Amino acid sequence: MTINPAAPDPQGPPxxxxxxxxxxLPRASxxxxxxxxxxxWYDFTLYLFMATVLSRVFFGDGPESIxxxxxxxxxxxxxxxxxxxxxxxxxxxxxxxxxxxxxxxxMTAAMLxxxxxxxxxxxxxxxGVLLLLLRCVMGFSVGGxxxxxxxxxxxxxxxxxxxxxxxLAAAASEIGGLLAAGVxxxxxxxxxxxxxxxxxxxxxxLVGAVLAALTLAARSIMQESPAFEQLRKSGSAPSxxxxxxxxxxxxxxxxxxxxSALASVTYYVGITYVPVFLSxxxxxxERWSLGLTTIASVAxxxxxxxxxxxxxxxxxxxxxxxxxxxxxxxPVTMFGLxxxxxxxxxxxxxxxxACIAGGLSAVGASATPEQLPVAGRLxxxxxxxxxxxxxxxxxxxxxxxxxxxxxxxxxxxxxxxxVALLALPVLWRMPETAPGFLAPGLPSVFTFCETTPTGCCPxxxxxxxxxxxxxxxx
Numbered sequence: 001m002t003i004n005p006a007a008p009d010p011q012g013p014p015x016x017x018x019x020x021x022x023x024x025l026p027r028a029s030x031x032x033x034x035x036x037x038x039x040x041w042y043d044f045t046l047y048l049f050m051a052t053v054l055s056r057v058f059f060g061d062g063p064e065s066i067x068x069x070x071x072x073x074x075x076x077x078x079x080x081x082x083x084x085x086x087x088x089x090x091x092x093x094x095x096x097x098x099x100x101x102x103x104x105x106x107m108t109a110a111m112l113x114x115x116x117x118x119x120x121x122x123x124x125x126x127x128g129v130l131l132l133l134l135r136c137v138m139g140f141s142v143g144g145x146x147x148x149x150x151x152x153x154x155x156x157x158x159x160x161x162x163x164x165x166x167x168l169a170a171a172a173s174e175i176g177g178l179l180a181a182g183v184x185x186x187x188x189x190x191x192x193x194x195x196x197x198x199x200x201x202x203x204x205x206l207v208g209a210v211l212a213a214l215t216l217a218a219r220s221i222m223q224e225s226p227a228f229e230q231l232r233k234s235g236s237a238p239s240x241x242x243x244x245x246x247x248x249x250x251x252x253x254x255x256x257x258x259x260s261a262l263a264s265v266t267y268y269v270g271i272t273y274v275p276v277f278l279s280x281x282x283x284x285x286e287r288w289s290l291g292l293t294t295i296a297s298v299a300x301x302x303x304x305x306x307x308x309x310x311x312x313x314x315x316x317x318x319x320x321x322x323x324x325x326x327x328x329x330x331p332v333t334m335f336g337l338x339x340x341x342x343x344x345x346x347x348x349x350x351x352x353x354a355c356i357a358g359g360l361s362a363v364g365a366s367a368t369p370e371q372l373p374v375a376g377r378l379x380x381x382x383x384x385x386x387x388x389x390x391x392x393x394x395x396x397x398x399x400x401x402x403x404x405x406x407x408x409x410x411x412x413x414x415x416x417x418x419v420a421l422l423a424l425p426v427l428w429r430m431p432e433t434a435p436g437f438l439a440p441g442l443p444s445v446f447t448f449c450e451t452t453p454t455g456c457c458p459x460x461x462x463x464x465x466x467x468x469x470x471x472x473x474x
Contacts, residue, residue, distance in 0.1 A: 025156030029222045033152050034169040036104070036215045040145045041176035043111055043138060043208050047073055048272040048396060049184040049293065052279055052286055053201050057119050058128045066280065067404075068128070070397040076135030077393020080143040084382035085242070087144020091378035092241035095232070096152045096225045099144050099378075104219060106141035108212035110134050115205035119197075139393075146173070147369075147381040154369040155227035155377075159435035160312060166365035167308020171301050174358055177271065178297035183207055185290040227374045241376035242383075249380060252371040256384035258426035259320065259371075263357070263364040264392035265419045266327050269412050270353035271296065273396040274338070280400065281409050282339055282346060292343075296350040300358035307362035315434045316367040320427045323359045327420035330356065331413035339409035370433035391419060 025033075047054070051073070055065040083103075091099040114134050120127045149169050157165035183204045191200030231237050238244045245253065274296070278289035311319045334349035372380040399412040 024158050025152075025223060025226060030153065030156060030165060032215075032218045032222055033100070033149050033156075034165070035172050036100075036219060037146065037149055037169045037173040038176035038179065039104070039107065039208065039212045039215050040142050041173035042180045042211060043107070043176075044142065045177040045272050046180035046184060046204050046208060047135070049180055049275050049290060050201060050204060051276055053188070053196060054131075057197050057201055058131050060120060066276070067397065067400060070276070070400055072128070072132045072135055074394045074397045075132060076139040077389050079136045079139035080389050080393065081382060081385040083140035083143025084147055084385040085143075085379070086140075087148065088378035088380075088382035089241060091144070091148055091151075092376050093237060093239075095228055096148055096155070096378070097219075097222055100148050100152065100222070101216070101219055103141045103144040103148065104212060104216045107138065107145065108209060108216055110137040110141065111205055111212050112209035114138075115202045115209055143382070143385060147378060147385065150365050151369045151377050151381065152222075152225050154366055155225040155374065162370070163311035163316070163363070163366045163434060164305060164308045166369075167305050167311075167362035170308070170358070170361045170365045171304035173361070174297060174300040174304055178294060178301060180204065180208075181275075181290055181294040181297050185287060185294055188286050188290060231374050236375060238375050242379040245372065245376040245380040245383070249372055249376075253380060253383050255426060255430050256368050256371050256381065257387045258423045259364045259368050260384045260387035261391045262324060262327065262420055262423040262427075263360040264388045264390075265395055265416050266331075266353070266357035266360050268392040269395050269399055269416050270331065270334075270357040271300070273399050273412065274350050274353065276396065276400060277335070277403070277409075277412065278338065278346060278350075281403060282341060284346070288343075292347055292350050295347060296354035299351045300354045303355045304358045304362040307359040308366070311363050311366060311434060315432050316363055316370070317427065317430055317432045319363050320360070320367060320430075321424070323356060323363065324420050324424045324427050326356050327360070328417050328424065331416040332410045333413070335410045335413035367433060371430075 048070075051069050052066060055069040059065040059068045087099045087103055090102075114131070117130055117134070118127055150166055153166050153169055154162050187200055187203050188196060228237075271293070275286075275289040275293045278284045278292060279286055282289075284292070307319065307323075330352060334353050337345040337349035340346070368381060368384060369377060395412075395415065399415060402411045402415075403409060
């Protein structure tokens with residue numbers, strides 16, 4: 001029997017693309033989902049922006065205290081893929097909205113508890129242990145947060161604007177980073193050394209707890225993803241979503257891993273590690289390093305939606321390739337500029353690195369969910385968060401350790417360039433997933449891989465012969 005891969009299975013659920021066209025999410029749900037990423041990235045970037053202060057508060061003034069503080073960040077990040085798997089399973093079984101409410105509830109409690117922690121001077125080394133435990137809880141909740149929001153937006157946006165809409169959430173996350181940098185800078189600037197270590201460091205975390213509580217209240221108005229609603233009505237939600245994805249969509253997982261790895265290493269080395277680099281390597285005090293990072297974050301907020309709109313205009317693949325090439329060519333030079341000591345050169349390096357990272361985050365926000373079908377999408381993206389753990393959570397610690405051991409200031413840039421060089425061949429070979437970039441009458445990879453209850457192509461993984469379109473199930 002001859003099967004036309006472009007023809008949807010009449011027994012299968014509607015595609016996410018069609019679902020988004022026929023029943024887009026209300027604007028209020030889109031806005032709340034997009035802006036809610038402010039809280040997630042506020043907390044995680046806040047920890048790194050305040051790392052030098054937290055190292056003294058929880059681990060003392062010893063030479064290894066900053067490395068211990070970064071190690072806590074890295075260890076806690078290991079909880080991210082675990083959280084993504086747990087929340088992803090329930091998100092694929094029960095819906096996107098319930099897991100977004102649950103993850104924000106956990107995040108609110110963890111942030112408030114962090115602000116109330118006793119310090120090392122009050123209870124000794126136990127303070128550092130409690131900080132680690134709370135960071136692990138935070139990492140667990142964040143695991144279900146970002147992938148859930150990106151999936152929700154991609155499934156609920158009008159197809160021709162998916163890139164822009166998803167990038168707005170990435171921009172909001174940059175606003176969270178900007179807010180963290182600003183609050184950290186103001187806290188450090190307006191509190192003296194003793195006051196900062198006694199009570200001032202708590203202020204940014206209290207601000208985060210309030211933001212999280214407000215976001216949780218706002219999320220109560222969100223509707224369920226229309227793509228998931230149609231999947232549920234068709235009775236096609238998989239009972240074992242992760243197993244289905246691993247069986248039928250392994251190449252898509254490889255692409256998701258590559259995109260996530262590149263976006264993570266550029267973000268966590270090129271943005272969140274930079275304040276530590278400027279303080280410990282260049283010699284700027286905390287006020288100047290946080291101030292420069294705040295300026296870089298403003299540039300990222302402006303660049304991110306532009307990058308998202310470009311993917312709707314020119315496609316995900318070419319935009320990723322251009323940004324990946326920049327990530328190969330520029331980071332070593334930029335870290336060299338920041339180490340030079342000149343304020344202007346440091347600002348140039350920080351802004352350039354931040355813009356590359358912001359652009360990749362914007363494209364990845366739509367490109368990674370589009371690699372996978374609605375059925376099992378969150379579980380598949382959970383596997384991709386392993387890349388974020390390795391290339392995001394571990395790289396600030398690794399960067400600082402290598403700089404201290406080697407004495408070379410360009411090592412972090414070389415690390416970014418190496419990961420980008422490895423990711424480029426994957427990006428070059430990946431199929432285009434943006435709607436409207438294939439010949440008329442041909443569905444995108446994103447569409448025809450969602451036309452059956454299994455989430456696999458009608459020919460169950462064999463390469464479709466129609467005009468050479470590659471199936472990601474293969």
